[in-house]
Amino acid sequence: DAGVIQSPRHEVTEMGQEVTLRCKPISGHNSLFWYRQTMMRGLELLIYFNNNVPIDDSGMPEDRFSAKMPNASFSTLKIQPSEPRDSAVYFCASSFIQGGTEAFFGQGTRLTVV
Amino acid sequence: RKEVEQDPGPFNVPEGATVAFNCTYSNSASQSFFWYRQDCRKEPKLLMSVYSSGNEDGRFTAQLNRASQYISLLIRDSKLSDSATYLCVVNDIGTYKYIFGTGTRLKVLA
Numbered sequence A: 001d002a003g004v005i006q007s008p009r010h011e012v013t014e015m016g017q018e019v020t021l022r023c024k025p026i027s028g029h030n031s032l033f034w035y036r037q038t039m040m041r042g043l044e045l046l047i048y049f050n051n052n053v054p055i056d057d058s059g060m061p062e063d064r065f066s067a068k069m070p071n072a073s074f075s076t077l078k079i080q081p082s083e084p085r086d087s088a089v090y091f092c093a094s095s096f097i098q099g100g101t102e103a104f105f106g107q108g109t110r111l112t113v114v
Numbered sequence B: 001r002k003e004v005e006q007d008p009g010p011f012n013v014p015e016g017a018t019v020a021f022n023c024t025y026s027n028s029a030s031q032s033f034f035w036y037r038q039d040c041r042k043e044p045k046l047l048m049s050v051y052s053s054g055n056e057d058g059r060f061t062a063q064l065n066r067a068s069q070y071i072s073l074l075i076r077d078s079k080l081s082d083s084a085t086y087l088c089v090v091n092d093i094g095t096y097k098y099i100f101g102t103g104t105r106l107k108v109l110a
Helices: none
Strands: A005-007 A010-013 A019-024 A031-038 A042-050 A053-056 A065-071 A074-079 A088-095 A109-113 B004-006 B011-014 B019-025 B032-038 B045-050 B055-057 B060-065 B070-075 B084-091 B098-100 B104-109
Touching: A005 A088, A010 A019, A019 A088, A019 A109, A031 A074, A042 A065, A042 A074, A042 B098, A053 A065, A074 A088, B004 B084, B011 B019, B019 B084, B019 B104, B032 B060, B032 B070, B045 B055, B045 B060, B070 B084
Parallel strands: A010 A109, B011 B104
Antiparallel strands: A005 A019, A019 A074, A031 A042, A031 A088, A042 A053, A065 A074, A088 A109, B004 B019, B019 B070, B032 B045, B032 B084, B055 B060, B060 B070, B084 B098, B084 B104
């Protein structure tokens, strides 16, 4: 398996633009997580899905952020409009939730909003 | 109080030293525990799971103390390649969330 695949790897955009981050989880995994990492706040859980259903989005910072998982093999995280403070590395992770197995991470998307 | 707390370090140790990290968690219902390693500008990767009875993998030993709600990681005979950030992770079986500590930075010096 190729692991969790995220795209793009890097994104530079202007303030006010819409940004869409993409994630393909590991085949067979039933849970997907979106994290944001900054130096100041570390790894923050934004939202997670179980069997394609959003379970907890309490970590989403504000209404500018939205996430979808239309099927078991694809998820998006959208920021509209983007702001400079959204600059961070965004990670997607997937796991098979049964008996406390580990989560596997994608390589992340480094987002810079100027 | 943060759900998972770690000393951010950095821990600067000489090659061959033994170093230990601790991590505390606030949710007593947490069921699964892990240590992840993150290299600079890379994604976190699983180092080892932490079992109630404690477990060892080569130079690495993980311990869990449920009564005091803390997890530890011991690294023996440190190598230069052990330099990284070590993240403590707690998973609550009920909510399925993986909650990460902010990480402890380790630098092994030649």
